Amino acid sequence: MPELHFYLKNEGIRTSTDFGQLNISSDDALGFRPYQLMVSSIAGCSLSVFRKILDKQRTEYEDIKVTADVTRNEEEANRIEKIHLHYVVKGRHLNEDKLYKNLETSRNNCSMVQSVQDSIQIEETLECIEISL
Template identity: 60%
Template sequence: MQFQYKEAGVRVDLPYGMLDISSDEDYGYRPYQLMVASIVGCSTSVFMKILEKQRVNVEDFVVRTEVERNEAEADRIEKIRIHYVIKGKNLSDEKLYKNLEIARKNCSMVRSVEDSIEIVETLETIQISM
């Protein structure tokens, strides 16, 4: 990757498109947003692949986050709470939590930061009948 300095931040041209990064949201994505998005994106993708392999019937999948930052330490990310809301048929919380543990072990982004950022993952299910 090659980054180019631009007004109030940097720009990188990636295969999917241009990405602007800045501490000012008027000029690009904030670095902490990209960090959280990378962690959640990786974790969610791995989790869904596991569910698809097991043929878990997922109708809808939403992820909510809360981020705790430490102002005294340059706004360092201290904790990320990731809450999965899964809507589907015949969902087992026990099985989903086991799959979430497997996903966590196989997500490169979570593994990269697990010693420095506390990652808390929870889930809730919405059962649909048919």
């Protein structure tokens, strides 16, 4: 994996990747806030692994949306204490019990969730929306 380089710029930090420039700042107007990047990494990794599992099982889904609700502790450097990931799966012939098992498998195989499991509580819930042909 190539090294990442970060540069101090004006009111924030900048890095570049193959996908473009990323600005990081404590000011929403100047870039992504660090906690947003952490939550995005956790949600993105979890959803990617979940999708791979569903694709391998040939689950008929049309769309998956994840909403992240974050609890932070202002008294301890505003640290992230809990992330609630709520999955909404739209598809055909969805089996909620099987989807929950798949979600548990994705949790165990997501490197980002595994990296923070001892310091951030990750809670996952699921909602199925059955669509017709």
